[in-house]
């Protein structure tokens with residue numbers, strides 16, 4: 028093992044030891060990563076502990092406005108959950124390792140399931156601002172891959188299968204919950220880009236032609252790492268805007284934040300129940 032891999036392993040080891048010490052060995056089942064506007068979606072769960080990312084060696088503060096930087100331990104009906112209030116994005120100029128770490132850390136702490144969330148722009152007519160969309164599958168247009176290079180964890184194969192990155196079983200569970208709660212959950216294909224610039228209308232026309240329903244700047248790397256680690260993944264987009272050129276309006280991060288806030292009651296109801304049922 029080279030020096031860099033040794034440093035990476037040591038960084039994770041220290042982070043795991045610190046978290047276990049703080050939370051007296053409680054083993055979480057599910058990790059929830061909060062995308063733009065999703066931080067308050069876990070308010071229905073009992074928070075048992077909170078650690079700022081800066082205190083955990085292999086995590087770091089996000090630079091994105093509207094993203095907090097705390098790791099929470101919550102109690103669910105089936106056990107415990109980990110909440111990452113905030114995420115790092117490739118456009119922040121960090122490498123894949125920084126983006127992989129929350130997932131690898133969750134796996135090492137005992138999580139079997141990963142719930143990923145984001146805000147996204149909508150391409151087809153069936154998606155409207157305020158909708159919650161289950162990511163059925165993705166198109167990686169990030170121009171890179173978080174699994175390139177030295178294999179980052181012994182459980183990750185060199186050539187991971189990706190025929191079911193998003194667990195059909197978890198999608199069925201989320202749809203069942205939504206039906207009971209009368210939430211009109213949409214389902215579609217998420218296309219991920221690095222950002223930070225929003226797309227051009229011509230790019231969006233191109234992405235529509237290759238089957239994209241929603242566009243965003245995150246989620247895919249974490250989903251790929253979690254899938255490669257053998258974890259069960261589910262992901263949701265909150266539709267914060269129509270994609271560039273689909274409506275006349277110009278896009279801004281403020282619009283994204285404002286529009287996701289309006290969907291908070293739906294997110295909260297869905298996520299609380301999902302976290303309580305995930306086993």
Ligand code: HPA
Pocket residue numbers: 146147148149225226242243244267268269270271278283
């Ligand atoms: N494009 C890319 N990322 C996004 C968008 C968008 O329209 N909305 C929210 N995140």
